[in-house]
Structure formats: C-alpha cells, structure tokens
Amino acid sequence: MIASLIIAWIPAMTLILAVGVQEMVIPLEAWSVFRPDLVLIGLFYWRLYRPDRCTIPLVFAIGVLVDTLSGTLLGLNAFSKTLLVVLIGRFGRRLRSAEFVHLLVGILLAALLEAAIQTLLMSLLKGFYGRWPLILGRPLATLLIAPLWFSLLIYIHHWWLEEG
Amino acid sequence: MIVLRQQSRQLLLASLALLVALLLLTLSPTIAANSLLGHGREVLQELVLDGVGPLLRLFQTPIAASHSVYERIQGWQHIEQENRKLKMELDRLSSLSVQVEELSLENQRLRMLLGMRPSTSSQELVARIIGNSSSAFARSFLVDAGQEEGVTADATALGITTQSGGGLLGRVVQTSQHTALVLTLPDFNSRVPVLVQRSRVRAIVSGRNKPLLEMEFVPKGADIRPGDLVVTSGVGGIFPKGIPVGRIQTIAATEETGLFHQISVQPVIDFDRVEEVRLLLQTSPDDAPGNHLAEQATTPKTAARRFSTQKIHTADRPTQHETGGQQGTGIHVTQR
Secondary structure, eight states, X not given: OHHHHHHHTHHHHXXXXXXXXXXXXXXXXXXXXXXXXXXXXXXHHHHHHOGGGSOHHHHXXXXXXXXXXXXXXXXXXXXXXXXXXXXXXXXXXXXXXXXXXXXXXXXXXXXHHHHHHHHHHXXXXXXXXXXXXXXXXXXXXXXXXXXXXXXXHHHHIIXXXXXX | OHHHHHHHHHHHHXXXXXXXHHHHHHHGGGSOTTSXXXXXXXXXXXXXXHXXXXXXXXXXXXXXXXXXXXXXXXXXXXXXXXXXXXXXXXXXXXXXXXXXXXXXXXXXXXXXXXXXXXXXXXXXXXXXXXXXXXXXSOEEEEESOOGGGTOOTTOEEEXXXXXXXXXXXXXXXXXXXXXXXXXETTSTTOEEEEEETTTOOEEEEEOOSSSSEEEEOOBTTOOOOTTOEEEEOOTTSSSOTTOEEEEEEEEEOOGGGTTBOEEEEEESSOTTTOOEEEEEEEXXXXXXXXXXXXXXXXXXXXXXXXXXXXXXXXXXXXXTTTTTOXXXXXXXXXXX
C-alpha cells in the first residue's frame, strides 16, 4: 500500500530532485550561462510517457516552487511550464514513438519556447533586462544534458514504475 | 465520450492554472505586504522555503564535505606559514581593538554632547548558503537561518570570502522558520544608496543581472575616479552606513548618457566564491546585545553561530538620559 503510494509519486519526486540539482548542485556563477533546465526535461519526459503522473496541478506547483526558490516573479515559471506541458500534451503524441534524436529536437524547441515566453512576459511586466547569453545558453545546456537526464528517467521509469 | 470529457477537464484545469499564474504574475508585485493577499503570498513562500530547506541542506552536505576535505588537504601544506601570519595579524588586531574601544567611548561622549540620537545596534549571525538561484531573471541566495534565529526581512547580508574579505552581499527579502532568501546586489531589483568614500558623492548602485553593478544619478562633473571605493550611505535606513559595496571600474560620459555619468562598479564580494554570509540583525538601542543575547540564543547551535560586537555596542549603548530616562530597562552604562 505504502510502496504503491510512493511509486505513484516517483515522477513528482524526480521533478523535485531536478529543482534541487538545478538550484543547488550547479550553483556556481561560472555555470549560470550554461545552467540546464532539468525540470523542463523531466516535464517533457513524464508528460510524454506518463501523463497520468504528470498532471497540470503538479506542473503548476513545480513552477511555483522554482519561482519561489529562484526569487523571480511569482508565477513566471508556473505559467511557462504549464503552457509548455499543455503544448507537449497536445502535439507531443507523435514524439512518443519517435527516435531519440527527434526527442532532442523537441526538447530544444521546448526550451527555446520557454525562454521566449519568459522573456516576453518579463519584457511586458518589467521591461527587458535579460542577458542574451543566459537566455540562449540555457536551452543549449538543456539540450546537452538531456541524453544523460533522459537515461536516468528511463531507468527510473522502467525499474520503479513499470516493474513496481 | 469519456475521452472527450477527460480532455475538456484537462483543458479546464490548464486554463485555470494559466489564469492563476497570470494573476500571480501581474498582481504579485502590486499586492501590499500588509493586505490579506500579501499575507497569503508570504505564507505560501514561507511554506515552500521551509519544505525545501532540509532538502537543499541534504544536497549541500556532500558538496560541503568534499569542499572541506579539499581545503583541509590544501591547508596542511601551508599551515605553519599561515599560523605565523595569523599570530602577527592577531597582535595587530588586539592593539586595534583597544583603539576601537577608545574611539567608541569618545564617540559616545561626543554624541552625548551633541544630543544626537543613538545609532541602532546590530547583532551578527553567520549563515551558510544552501541555495543559489542565478538565472536570466533573478539572482538570489537561500541561507540556512530564518525567523527562529532572529532573521527578519530587510536584514543586511554581508559576504564572507577568503579572497576578497567582507563587503555588502544584499538584503533579506523573505524569511521562513529556518531559511531566508537574500536578494543579491547584481539582481535587477536591487537598489542600494551609496556614496563614494573619497569624495562623498552620493548615488544609487543598482543590479543589472550582470557581474558588474551600475552606479546611477552621478551628475557629469562630479569628483569620481576609477578605483574609488563605494560604500553604503545609510540613506533609507535599510543598510548601515559605511559597508564596502565595490570599486568604480569604468566611467563614461557621452551625449547618450544625458546629464549623468554611466558608471560600472566592480563588487567587493566575489559572488562566485561566497559560501557563508553574515546577517546583521537589527535591534533597537534599548535591545543591546549584551542584555538579551542569552535569551535570544535559544539553542546552543544558535548561540554558537550568533556573535555580537559587544565591546563596541557596550560603548554605543544609550544612557538613561538618551533613552528618556526609563527605569528598569536593564541598561546600565557608566557615564564618563
């Protein structure tokens, strides 16, 4: 009973782990330009392969968590990530059986779209002040780290969710 | 039929979530802190910080352990040389502390003669950085000290790095039970009233989400030079006066910059290497550290982390005359 409850929360736990790693383990200033969005990769994966475990309220909560921890405007990540997850759910079905390279292209597009949404919102609300290397560096870093993070998620998915 | 119903439910949920996020985005900056919504937002942020603090500490532990092992190995190589250097430094500082005490007493006497309002005293608390959120839009640190340790919003945070010494890091913007969020100087929302130490020219230093800070509102023709030290001016009452902020790096005065100079400031603190912060906990003059330190330090851990510049504050404590002659406040200062 408890084990099945824990297993049901595994995607959420991997997303919280991603927030922790993203905000804590790669905190050096030198890496801020190339800081990957591990949460986005996690959302992309779980929304494609286990949409029942990656619900809209969970995505919204994860977005609020990122906003609170990063000290940015409350609602920025909650909005962009929820919107992305809706789009992934709507157009991502074809990607489920696609090759890994195509998934990587999907992740890059999602990361670029998120950067664009956030930049647009911040421009409208606060006036543009984002640094272009930071805005464009993040999707690139996300793309580079995606194979590794995806492998970890596939492993967790198969060994814990499917076997469990 | 069921699939359609599920899809419309998903769509409804998504629309609701997006609407709430948009409301948060647009209303969040305008909500007054003392309103019901503002209070709700603070409670939400506190809950998140409280929930995530232990998790981040868990991540931090192996990193800190590996850092300390590396530092220890490095330290062994220079331990003897460093020991000698530190002894010399200690000798120098002991004589300096006597001078500081003398100057403080003199300052107190002069304040009395001028009838000046006593300055607020502050205690210090050392906290470790457990979260760093530098992104394209925000630059803040999460530290492992909160309301339980006496940290309040607007507490000044000073950086501690071995390379650059001490300097202003930022201020606390959000607190929870055991954690606090520090807005750093390079954050876009950061504004610090400063003055140039040499020429006493006043200005505002603001963050631009870049390594260098920008100094605003310095009119053309003002007496400033590259290399000048910029310190807090104390205007606004949030930051105490005289804390080093940075050094002027470049000065531009073109037609495009209008009436003012365009000045970039190199922060004193190396934000790449800072691991601990010193938080200045504001206390009222009546609330001098010597009187309440034992009460406020509820746990031995807190007591060990908190320290006060007691010698200075004892001298800086107001006399009964200055505080309106209140009896029984627990303040006992010998008038000299």
